Amino acid sequence: MAAPNSTTFSHLSFVLVGIPGLEPWHPWISIPFSLMYTAAVLGNCGLLLLIATQRRLHEPMFIFLSMLAVADLLLSTCTVPNMLAIFWFGPKAISFSSCLTQMFFFRFGFATESSLLLAMGFDRYIAICDPLRYTTVLTNKKIGKIAIAIVIRSFCMVVPTVFLIKWLPFCASNVIPHSYCEQIGVARLACADITINIWYGFSMLLLTIVVDVAFIVVSYVLILRAVFKLPTKDARFKALSTCGSHVCIILLFYVPAFFVVLTHGFGHNVPQHIHILLADLYVLVSPVLNPIVYGMKTKQLREQMVCVLSQKGRWF
Secondary structure (H helix, E strand, C coil): CCCCCCCCCCCCEEEECCCCCCHHHHHHHHHHHHHHHHHHHHHHHHHHHHHHHCHHHCCHHHHHHHHHHHHHHHHHHCCHHHHHHHHHHCCEEEEHHHHHHHHHHHHHHHHHHHHHHHHHHHHHHHHHHCHHHHHHHCCHHHHHHHHHHHHHHHHHHHHHHHHHHHCCCCCCCCEECCCCCCHHHHHCCCCCCCHHHHHHHHHHHHHHHHHHHHHHHHHHHHHHHHHCCCCCHHHHHHHHHHHHHHHHHHHHHHHHHHHHHHHHHHCCCCCHHHHHHHHHHHHHHHHHHHHHHHHHHCHHHHHHHHHHHHHHHHHC
């Protein structure tokens, strides 16, 4: 489908073109993206199934991990299938309402995952700094309240972004130079001042990262202070090892997020196709690697996986 090239378009639909400047490479780019998406879906669904079926994993840390897997699936599924369709079949029309829906779930998934990483940092803080009260502080009821608070927080942060786009008048090009409906990319097609859209979207994204990272850093400062008070080296190593997987997940989520936000906001000399390629990769990096990191670094998950596989082997 060829991208429209007129100057008057209905604002009821847009056209996503993928990665501008790399159109001849779209079929080749789709290969690693489709493999990564398949790995993300299988890995996170497998993790959810394992946690749901193994009673020994019905603990706060693994409940938060299952929520993280759902957020990963949401973040990748709301963008990647549409992205792959563009890579395989060319520019793709998308209705305005579908574009807003995709934008909402992308931002909602991002905010939810960030909030969950903060909640998991609190979980590690209680487990190490106050282990005797761990089961009484993080009860199923309180975990449910935390989950509701995360959903409400994410929803309240994202809804204004979507409504600010919905109220904009669109009277010029309807071609979005992106692989999915990204807020600023859509806003720049409007025939009105979008200063408030740019600053609200950028500030909410940055504040989500900065505020959550700040609280996570505080929790780990308290954790390290408690760890270094432990009497033996083995005890300190065991305490730190329980945080290893969470620290890796934090780095995998926030380091690319900081890079994407900063290059998008200040990297004016970075080519557009690099911006978009990085944004496309971002929705897959965490969903692909999170199950692998937790599977490799969490002893309980490995043991339960081996147990399940051995039982299946005996059954066959």
